[in-house]
Amino acid sequence: MAATPRGATPVPPDVGPRLTVLSGPSGVGKSTVVAHMRKEHPEVWLSVSATTRRPRPGEQHGVHYFFVTDEEMDKLIANGELLEWAEFAGNRYGTPRAAVQERLEKGEAVLLEIDLQGARLVRESMPEAQLVFLAPPSWEELVRRLTGRGTEPPEVIKRRLEAAKIELAAEPEFDTTLVNTSVEDVARELLALMNVV
Secondary structure, rough: OOOOOOOOOOOOOOOOEEEEEEEOOOOHHHHHHHHHHHHHHOOOOOOOOOEEOOOOOOOOEEOOEOOOOOHHHHHHHHHHEEEEEEEEOOOOEEHHHHHHHHHHOOOEEEEEEEEEEHHHHHHHHHHOOEOOOOOOOHHHHHHHHHHHHOOOOOHHHHHHHHHHHHHHOOOOHEEEEEEEEOHHHHHHHHHHHHHOO
16 A cells, blocks of 8 residues: 655755655654665665663664763753754653754755654744654554554553654644555655655
8 A cells, every 4th residue: 555645745856855854653653664765765864863762772872863861962952952852751852953954055865753842843943844744554553553662661652652642633734744554655755755766
């Protein structure tokens, strides 16, 4: 089944790469889609976020996230070094501003994979950014994905599900919605929206 774009606006061929923000509820498959897309198109630059969260098994500093202390995060925020930052499930996440601006100035396609709060902050600071919402095929499927991870305690899963209800309600704020029925199809649709194909 193909990905289902809703409200997609085609990018004119003369428009170069711009900042694209991919957001959606926890467990919807954002990381999986991005990993597949970058395997096929490594030229798409994915911004690496800073986070105060502890690394999950297999995650590497500087590859998946910049793992920082609360004090280091405080400094980044105070110095205006983050394009956006948000708190989620008791941890803070933020996008280093300088690296994103540098890539955009070089004309490279830049992708941010962030939560709803972060997407809203990017919309405020960079209104020209393209916001893409990744939706689950159904609520039941989202619950299954979140509970099936097996990496988090029940109270964290409960918080994520509560947050997911709020995040799903924010879909109309985005420029385009892609329904994650197939990782390959969603990755292809996202590349087309980013004018990379």
